Amino acid sequence: MIFNVVLGIWVTAVMTFGFFMPPAIGLNTSNIMYFHVPMAISMEIAFLMAAWHGVRFLQTRRMEHDAHSVAFAEVGMAFGVIATITGAIWAKLNWGAYWSWDPQQIGIVAVLLTYFALFALRGATEDDEKTRSAWAVYAIFGVVAAIFWTFIFRRLPQLSTLHPPAVLIYSAPLYKWALWTNVAGFGMVMVKLALLRGRVQVAQEKLKESA
Amino acid sequence: MALAIEPKIVPVLIVALITWGGIFWYLLRVDIMTRKVQKELEQKLNSEEPRA
Numbered sequence: 200m201i202f203n204v205v206l207g208i209w210v211t212a213v214m215t216f217g218f219f220m221p222p223a224i225g226l227n228t229s230n231i232m233y234f235h236v237p238m239a240i241s242m243e244i245a246f247l248m249a250a251w252h253g254v255r256f257l258q259t260r261r262m263e264h265d266a267h268s269v270a271f272a273e274v275g276m277a278f279g280v281i282a283t284i285t286g287a288i289w290a291k292l293n294w295g296a297y298w299s300w301d302p303q304q305i306g307i308v309a310v311l312l313t314y315f316a317l318f319a320l321r322g323a324t325e326d327d328e329k330t331r332s333a334w335a336v337y338a339i340f341g342v343v344a345a346i347f348w349t350f351i352f353r354r355l356p357q358l359s360t361l362h363p364p365a366v367l368i369y370s371a372p373l374y375k376w377a378l379w380t381n382v383a384g385f386g387m388v389m390v391k392l393a394l395l396r397g398r399v400q401v402a403q404e405k406l407k408e409s410a
Numbered sequence: 411m412a413l414a415i416e417p418k419i420v421p422v423l424i425v426a427l428i429t430w431g432g433i434f435w436y437l438l439r440v441d442i443m444t445r446k447v448q449k450e451l452e453q454k455l456n457s458e459e460p461r462a
Binding site for chain 2: 203218219230231233234281285388395399406
């Protein structure tokens, strides 16, 4: 519980501090980046963790890995939705419109639709063992799709994007420090949420088995 | 590098803080639920142990 309180105060403090920072070079209004970038990075890490637990499930057949894989994918989706909303707010401030079908915006929608479809597929099978095995494969497929849609798609030579390429690299040191502190904070929130959700699922499964 | 907040982004800061508050509230809720379920599980397993 002490960790939760420290985390809550820390993220609130660094996020508020971020809004008092001057805009990054080349960006008119950048402060929402302190929320948008951590959410997007946390989403990618969550999908990677979901795939890793999927691989571990296929190796060990332990239900804990399946529960954690699903938990990371769920939390990743929630963070993805928030990244999309904050990205749209940023786009309105910088591009003049919330949504303009920029390749990066298409990419994030494709990622979210992919995971919606994977969850629908998971819900379609009744057999627990088959469901878990299939989900492990879905999670691996999901992260490959997520990497393609968010990192590769907008860089295809046929496409041009307005999305800033390297805010984390070209900004002033203080700005970068504030941004990375937020990334670390929200990353930890994501991991904690997913681990808790996974643990609840495991406990519920064990209760069901012992009933 | 001067630190100052632009008046026009104050609403954005408020929205961001409310969103973060929502996430944090959910985190605390899941944390409490986890402890509850784990306690319930321990009690159940402990009550079954003597019979075994």
